[in-house]
Amino acid sequence: MTDDVPGSCGALAELSADRVIAVIRAPEIPDAAALCDALVAGGIRWIEFTFTTPGLAAHLRRAAPGTGHRVGAGTVMTAAQAEEAIGAGAAFLVTPGCRPPVAEVARAAGIPVVMGALTPTEVAQAYDLGAVAVKIFPARTVGPRYFGDLAGPYPGIPLVASGGVDSGNAAAFLAAGARAVCAGSGVVPPDAVAAADWSGITDRAKAFVKALG
Secondary structure: OHHHOOOHHHHHHHHHHHOEEEEEOOOOOOOHHHHHHHHHHOOOOEEEEEOOOOOHHHHHHHHOOOOOOEEEEEOOOOHHHHHHHHHOOOOOEEOOOOOHHHHHHHHHHOOOEEEEEOOHHHHHHHHHOOOOEEEEOOHHHHOOHHHHHHHOOOOOOOEEEOOOOOOOOHHHHHHOOOOEEEEOOOOOOHHHHHOOOHHHHHHHHHHHHHHOO
16 A cells, blocks of 8 residues: 555645646657756646656656656556666656556655556556556546546545546546646647747646646
């Protein structure tokens, strides 16, 4: 359970307060630290770089030492990837599904993990593996009502909405019971990242946060 992971309660409180994780899926990131600064300026402090981006470890090393944000690694599939990300400075891990080897590495390192799930069985499994929160993916497919349905049998499991969440529906997921939502290409479009359009990304982040109410 999450209480077994050092710092998990603090991480959950922080995530619940911030309500947004920015997910970076870009083939090219010219300056990961500047990208983080742009998101923080827009009010988003949880930032997930993913293993779908080449050279992830280098980006984490550049971004992690900054202040005012929590930088993590996503699309973590294996124990080796988890170890690489933590070694590069990741402060949290995110998986697309239930990945016991990743959970084991995170627990040993005292790093919170947000684990992906969809079905009620997977939600329980992810929480039993020690996830600080369970990411429901793809959230757009099941819709906000699904989060309310899950709250019936699982009132104590923190849920995060991911996949197809945008400024038009993010507030509905939060209202239905999600602790946080993931902001993807609507806030950090790959072309804007590649072009180092930091002011544009700040503006998109501000608009997304404002839409949460």
